[in-house]
Amino acid sequence: MKIAIPRAGLYHLYHSFWVAFFETLGFEVVVSPPTDRNILEAGLKIANGEMCLPMKIMYGHILWLEDKGDFMLLPQMSEAKFGSAEPGSGNFFCPYFVGLADLMAAEFSDLKILRPKMGFHDGMVEPDPWLSLAQELGKSETEAAAAYAKASAAYQDFSVQQKNIKPAASGKTIALIGRPYVTYDDYANLNIVDKLANRGFAVKFWENIPENFLQAGLDQVSPRFRSHWFLTNREFGAINHLASQPDIAGIVYLVPFNCGPDFMIEEAVIQQARSRKPITMISLDESTGEAGLNTRLDAFIDMLK
Amino acid sequence: MKYASLPGLNLWIAMKAMLEYYGNEFVTMPELNNEMMNWGTQHSAEYACLPYKVYYGFGYELAKRGVDRVLVFGCRSERACRYVDLCEGIAKAARDQGYPNFDVTYWGGYGLFKAILDFKRDMGNPAWLKLLRGGIIFGTVLTATDELNDLANWARPREKISGAADAWLKKWWPRFGEARSRLEAKRLLAQAKSEFAKIELEENRPIVPVAFIGDLFKIHEPFFHFDTIRKLNRLGLEVKQPQSFSLLFFGNLNLWSHAGHRKLFKYYQKRAKKYLKSIPASYIDICIGEAIDLIEKGAKGIVHFQSFGCMPDIMLKPILDRVARDYGVPIMHYLRDSHSSDGAYQTRLEAFADLVKKKN
Numbered sequence: 092m093k094i095a096i097p098r099a100g101l102y103h104l105y106h107s108f109w110v111a112f113f114e115t116l117g118f119e120v121v122v123s124p125p126t127d128r129n130i131l132e133a134g135l136k137i138a139n140g141e142m143c144l145p146m147k148i149m150y151g152h153i154l155w156l157e158d159k160g161d162f163m164l165l166p167q168m169s170e171a172k173f174g175s176a177e178p179g180s181g182n183f184f185c186p187y188f189v190g191l192a193d194l195m196a197a198e199f200s201d202l203k204i205l206r207p208k209m210g211f212h213d214g215m216v217e218p219d220p221w222l223s224l225a226q227e228l229g230k231s232e233t234e235a236a237a238a239y240a241k242a243s244a245a246y247q248d249f250s251v252q253q254k255n256i257k258p259a260a261s262g263k264t265i266a267l268i269g270r271p272y273v274t275y276d277d278y279a280n281l282n283i284v285d286k287l288a289n290r291g292f293a294v295k296f297w298e299n300i301p302e303n304f305l306q307a308g309l310d311q312v313s314p315r316f317r318s319h320w321f322l323t324n325r326e327f328g329a330i331n332h333l334a335s336q337p338d339i340a341g342i343v344y345l346v347p348f349n350c351g352p353d354f355m356i357e358e359a360v361i362q363q364a365r366s367r368k369p370i371t372m373i374s375l376d377e378s379t380g381e382a383g384l385n386t387r388l389d390a391f392i393d394m395l396k
Numbered sequence: 397m398k399y400a401s402l403p404g405l406n407l408w409i410a411m412k413a414m415l416e417y418y419g420n421e422f423v424t425m426p427e428l429n430n431e432m433m434n435w436g437t438q439h440s441a442e443y444a445c446l447p448y449k450v451y452y453g454f455g456y457e458l459a460k461r462g463v464d465r466v467l468v469f470g471c472r473s474e475r476a477c478r479y480v481d482l483c484e485g486i487a488k489a490a491r492d493q494g495y496p497n498f499d500v501t502y503w504g505g506y507g508l509f510k511a512i513l514d515f516k517r518d519m520g521n522p523a524w525l526k527l528l529r530g531g532i533i534f535g536t537v538l539t540a541t542d543e544l545n546d547l548a549n550w551a552r553p554r555e556k557i558s559g560a561a562d563a564w565l566k567k568w569w570p571r572f573g574e575a576r577s578r579l580e581a582k583r584l585l586a587q588a589k590s591e592f593a594k595i596e597l598e599e600n601r602p603i604v605p606v607a608f609i610g611d612l613f614k615i616h617e618p619f620f621h622f623d624t625i626r627k628l629n630r631l632g633l634e635v636k637q638p639q640s641f642s643l644l645f646f647g648n649l650n651l652w653s654h655a656g657h658r659k660l661f662k663y664y665q666k667r668a669k670k671y672l673k674s675i676p677a678s679y680i681d682i683c684i685g686e687a688i689d690l691i692e693k694g695a696k697g698i699v700h701f702q703s704f705g706c707m708p709d710i711m712l713k714p715i716l717d718r719v720a721r722d723y724g725v726p727i728m729h730y731l732r733d734s735h736s737s738d739g740a741y742q743t744r745l746e747a748f749a750d751l752v753k754k755k756n
Contacts, residue, residue: 141710141731167674186477186707190676194711197671197718206673319480351707354441355481 092228094205095160097152098123100145101168101188103275104298105209108216109164111245115238116230121160123152126278130155135377137198143347144279144376145272146187153195153202162205165192169210169217170321182321185352214302216243261291263395266333268297268326269345270353273375280345280375281384287343290392295339297329308332316359320352330360334367341369341395343388348376369395398423400463403454405616406545407641410538411467412573413581414530418519422573423463428619432457437734439489445705446620446733447613448482455486459495465518468502469645477677477708508649529577535646535654536581537572542640543585544568547592549637552629553603556596562626564592604756605634607690609683609716610701611708612639621701621730622738624745628699631749635699636690644679664689671715678708680715687719697726697752704733726751 094113096102102109106122113120123130126148134151156163168184168191187194192206207220218239225235265287273279274296284294297305309317309328318324326344333339342364346353357372364370371391373384400423401411412422426432432453433446440452458466468483483500490498501518503511516527544565551561568588575581606628614620615637625635646654647661664685671688672681687698700716702709713729720727728748730741 139710139713141704183476186676186711190672190674190680190711193672193674193676194714197714200718316484319476319478349443349705351478351705354443355478355485358441 092162093119093121093160095121095156095163096123097149097156097163097165098125099149099152099276100191100272101166101184103271105166105216105246107248108242108246109166112221112225112238112242113164115241116225116228116234118228121156123155126151126276128278131278131377141349142187143349143351145270145276145347147377148272148276148279149187149191150198153199157199157202162203163195164205165195166209167192167206169208182324183319184321216246263292263340264295264338265292266295266297266329266339266342267345268329268333268342270322270326270347270350271296271298273345273347279347281379281381283343283345283373283384283388286385286388290388292340292392295333297325300329300332304332305329312363316356318352318356323352323356326353327356327360330364330370334364334370339368341371341391343391344370344372346372346374348374348379397421397464398462400425400458400461400466402451402466402468402613403428403617404613404641406538406541406569407616409541409569409573410534410641413537413575414534415467415519416573417530417533417576418522418526420519423458423461426454426457426461428454428617433734440485443705445478445707446703447611447706448478448485449734450620451482451486452489455490455498455500456493459490459493459498464497464499466500467518468500475675475678532578532653533575533581535642535651536578537575538645539642539654539657540581540585540588541569541572542642544588544592545640546637547589549625549635551592551595551597552626553632553634554597554599554601556598560595564588564595602632603634604632604752605636605690605695606697606699606752607687607695608635608637608699608701609639609687609712611678611683611703611706612641612644614703614706615639615701616641620703620732622732622736622741624699624701624730624741627742627745628749631746633749633752636695638686638690639679639682644682647682671719676708676711680708680712683712684715684719687716688723691719691723691725695725696756697728697748699748700727700729702729702731704731726755 096106096109110120130151131148133154134147134149137154138147138150153163168188170182192204195202196204205224207224209220210217221239222235225238226232267274267283267287277284287294305325305328308331309324311331312327318327330342330344333342344360346357361370361372369391371387373387398421399415401408403425408425415422428450433450434453435456436449436452440449455466466486480502483502487498487500503514516522519527522530548561548565555561571584572581575584608615608625625637628635643657643661646657650658661682664682667685667688668681671684675681698716698720700713702713716727726748728744730744
């Protein structure tokens with residue numbers, strides 16, 4: 092049996108868990124290739140014009156995979172616990188990732204979708220939906236538990252790998268903060284990591300920051316001004332933390348154009364960090380030009396000197 | 397302290413009745429207008445959704461009118477979308493304009509008991525019995541004014557004298573804001589219904605029903621949708637709009653006194669299950685359940701009102717398309733932003749009405 096997984100959206104954060112889980116169960120995993128022009132253009136034809144760039148890319152990946160697996164994995168993102176705000180606040184994923192399976196079922200009537208709920212507690216993926224899914228796919232309770240254990244270990248390994256930053260010759264580091272489906276998708280972000288590396292900077296992501304520092308960064312923000320959204324709060328925490336780190340030369344904040352969660356706080360984030368660290372916000376959509384991005388990066392780097 | 401609520405057709409009437417019963421001052425609500433929208437557009441984020449921008453301007457207008465506190469229900473939950481951020485944004489925008497005491501209070505998300513304790517504190521700590529009675533007044537008025545709205549929606553395409561149903565609604569709605577007990581609200585409802593029976597109707601007029609679907613705060617505000625309901629009525633369509641504040645407010649709570657709302661809410665959720673297994677944001681599930689239910693009960697088309705940049709609406713669109721395809725009814729998505737014009741919209745409505753009537 093083949094399980095298709097689109098290389099888009101939260102794949103960039105959780106693929107190690109997803110791939111290890113299904114491979115341990117003995118299924119073949121088919122992952123779509125990295126985003127390219129064809130994938131984006133296919134997505135643009137079918138996605139709602141109002142959607143953000145990452146969702147348009149998601150449509151393209153699903154189209155690419157449409158006939159390449161027996162099932163498509165589109166988990167339903169559930170609440171995540173993060174930060175010290177009161178329970179029930181600031182832990183929600185973007186609605187597109189909560190309802191992704193429903194959206195795609197409406198668009199692609201023949202698509203067979205696997206849609207386990209994916210929630211988190213204390214940094215661990217909640218096991219029950221995954222154990223049930225394995226059993227629905229004909230695996231025993233023991234096999235399901237083994238697959239979950241291996242997937243969890245892979246997820247932890249991935250988190251550790253993310254923390255290894257290649258040092259730059261200049262010894263300078265720029266923090267690249269944004270949604271993982273933008274910061275890790277080289278086509279969506281116009282190869283910004285290479286661009287920064289070519290200009291002599293190492294790049295640090297928020298996934299490189301230990302959890303307790305992220306939380307401390309978020310705790311600097313009054314609970315009233317924390318966001319409703321999980322990833323946005325992590326960006327907020329990361330930028331606050333990085334703004335006071337002497338080894339960070341500057342912060343580049345990547346925002347997908349028309350991002351529902353981020354638009355609320357982008358100004359607040361920048362205002363809070365600006366007095367402590369050079370920061371620039373770059374908004375990306377499908378028509379963002381590479382030349383424009385180069386100019387903005389050059390200007391920002393000039394300012395750092 | 398002077399209070400107000402967010403806009404939304406009849407919500408303010410129930411809030412006014414309750415707050416005044418507790419002895420608080422409730423400020424008369426201004427109607428939404430272009431000036432508010434333009435102010436909000438200038439002061440909110442560039443690609444915020446339309447209600448967001450309008451509410452910014454609305455909050456500023458309230459601050460200018462001396463309001464200290466705007467009360468909002470139902471935030472910080474999986475359905476809240478951007479409401480928490482919106483509340484904070486409205487408050488900050490008005491404070492930045494020189495109204496330092498202006499604030500927005502929102503509840504929910506921490507459990508009902510904590511919400512009630514917070515509410516009691518904000519209302520000046522009335523006795524528990526008084527608090528309960530105020531809640532009952534709120535529920536009765538909200539339900540009654542929703543019922544009046546449904547009656548007016550039903551009568552409007554059938555009335556012999558144009559405007560009779562609206563005049564009736566305009567006369568009776570504000571009176572509910574003065575109700576100081578459940579019995580008084582019930583008595584007002586009986587009187588209003590008795591007067592409603594006197595509206596002359598043309599029983600044999602051919603009427604084609606259509607479903608009007610969308611996010612509650614938007615479909616209940618004529619400003620957002622250029623008064624679509626009345627426009628469709630004038631084109632000979634009866635607009636079915638089952639989503640109401642009482643349905644969503646009491647459907648979320650398990651109260652014996654509002655078991656009917658809870659049952660209907662659950663029914664819509666169940667009907668939506670075929671198309672929506674998650675609750676991504678807002679009341680998408682209820683919207684889908686309503687659309688299916690209305691089509692099965694005879695609605696000949698769907699008008700989906702959406703505002704630019706609204707994430708729940710973006711998600712609702714392809715699912716409603718699928719429902720319309722499966723049931724073979726026409727659907728019209730009306731997307732509005734701050735630049736939309738009434739004229740172009742009217743043309744589309746006329747074309748839609750023609751299509752629905754011809755299919756019928």
